[in-house]
Amino acid sequence: MNGIFSALVTVFGIMFLGLFVERRRIFAPAMALCLNQFVYWVSLPAMLFDQMCSISLTSETGPYIWGTLIASILCYAAAYLYFSGFWKTHRPESTVRSLSSVFPNAGFFGLPFVFMVFPDNETAATAAMLGALLYSGVLLIADATLDMLHASGEKHCSTTRLILGELIHNPMLVAAVFGICAGLSGLHLPRAVMNIADMLGSTAAPCALFGMGMVLSAQLAGSQSGRDGISRKNLCIISVSKLMLQPLLTFLVLLIAGCSGLTLAVGVIMSAMPTGTLVYTLGERYQACPAEASMTVIMTTLLSLVSLPLVMYVLRISGIV
Numbered sequence: 001m002n003g004i005f006s007a008l009v010t011v012f013g014i015m016f017l018g019l020f021v022e023r024r025r026i027f028a029p030a031m032a033l034c035l036n037q038f039v040y041w042v043s044l045p046a047m048l049f050d051q052m053c054s055i056s057l058t059s060e061t062g063p064y065i066w067g068t069l070i071a072s073i074l075c076y077a078a079a080y081l082y083f084s085g086f087w088k089t090h091r092p093e094s095t096v097r098s099l100s101s102v103f104p105n106a107g108f109f110g111l112p113f114v115f116m117v118f119p120d121n122e123t124a125a126t127a128a129m130l131g132a133l134l135y136s137g138v139l140l141i142a143d144a145t146l147d148m149l150h151a152s153g154e155k156h157c158s159t160t161r162l163i164l165g166e167l168i169h170n171p172m173l174v175a176a177v178f179g180i181c182a183g184l185s186g187l188h189l190p191r192a193v194m195n196i197a198d199m200l201g202s203t204a205a206p207c208a209l210f211g212m213g214m215v216l217s218a219q220l221a222g223s224q225s226g227r228d229g230i231s232r233k234n235l236c237i238i239s240v241s242k243l244m245l246q247p248l249l250t251f252l253v254l255l256i257a258g259c260s261g262l263t264l265a266v267g268v269i270m271s272a273m274p275t276g277t278l279v280y281t282l283g284e285r286y287q288a289c290p291a292e293a294s295m296t297v298i299m300t301t302l303l304s305l306v307s308l309p310l311v312m313y314v315l316r317i318s319g320i321v
Contacts, residue, residue: 004312007116011109012305014206018213019220032214036108039208044107045175047201048129050194052179055126060263064127067257068134068267071250076102076138079241083234092149092288096279097234099142100296101241104273106132107172108212109301112205113273113308114266123262131270133176139278146286215277216301219294230292235299238275242300243307247272265321272311274300 021027079098084090104110111128118124168174182189250271254264275297283293315321 004117004309007113008305008308010116011113011209014209015213015216015301018210019217020213021210022214022217027214032211032218035207035211036215039108039204039211041171043200043204043207044111045171046197047111047204048133048172049175049179050197050201051125051129052176053183053189053194053197054122055180055183056122058123058263060259061126061130063257064254064259064263064267065130065134067254067259068131068250068271069137070257071246071253071271072102072135072138073141074253075241075246075249076141079238082237090149092146092286095142095145095149096283096286096288096293097238099138099282100275100279100293101238102138102246103142103276103279104135104242104246104271105212105276105297105301106135106270106273108208108277110270110273112209114269115205117269117312118262118266121262124266127263127266128270129176131267133173135270135276136170136173139276143282146282146288150286212277216298219277219280220298230295234292235296238296239300239303242275243272243303247311260320262321265315268311268315269308272304272308274304 018032022032076098079101080094081087083094083097106128111132114124114128247268251264251268254267259267277297280290280293280297282288283290312321
């Protein structure tokens with residue numbers, strides 16, 4: 001457990017440093033946005049490209065991919081069923097709350113955490129990166145649902161085109177696909193290209209965590225003014241669903257799919273990450289309970305200080321890791 005404790009201290013230490021810096025206004029107000037844009041568009045794609053170039057596919061890769069997708073979609077469907085009043089009312093708020101219950105902060109939080117808990121482990125790194133990409137599926141479903149709920153009749157037919165456009169313009173997905181293609185083709189890229197990807201990718205973890213701390217600080221300040229619109233009942237339900245029920249269901253589905261050992265463990269760990277900040281972005285864009293979405297991100301992130309060690313402990317006593 002020492003490695004897990006050390007990883008948690010490192011991850012949350014960098015995050016709280018970013019939170020402190022934002023609170024003290026040491027950087028310009030736009031610094032958090034710039035830093036997160038750099039991570040999203042440059043350093044994370046570079047890291048994914050670099051790692052995917054040397055990815056080694058195993059017999060568990062296929063089951064892991066469809067198992068993760070099925071588990072996330074099942075969790076999303078169950079949450080949507082509940083928040084829509086068992087399919088009675090379809091509102092943007094129901095979609096945002098459902099996504100809050102399922103969408104993990106896999107890229108900005110999950111990847112750094114897994115890399116620190118399982119350093120220099122190719123199996124763990126591959127499973128973590130695939131997981132970070134696969135959870136884009138429920139995000140796209142929610143985004144398309146929100147678009148349809150807000151769209152006029154003419155725009156309903158463009159949903160497929162919208163989803164395809166989101167996929168094509170997702171820098172992490174594009175970088176991963178190029179990396180996999182380069183790796184499987186046996187193409188030897190110039191050393192300078194790989195050095196650039198390696199150097200930029202090495203900044204992804206610290207910058208992502210630091211930027212996340214700054215964003216959480218801003219969200220915490222903003223949520224103080226919107227507390228009247230926050231449902232404590234929904235916060236409790238979403239937190240339990242995200243941090244406990246989703247990892248349990250993911251474990252069962254991956255186990256049935258045939259995953260085991262480190263691949264199974266990383267799949268569960270990635271699903272146990274707190275709610276991703278992109279949920280708040282969608283809530284703000286569509287004006288669907290943004291204050292509640294923001295508080296959900298903050299609450300699940302703080303609660304993960306307890307839930308993540310618990311998940312890791314269960315995996316360890318089960319003999320999985």
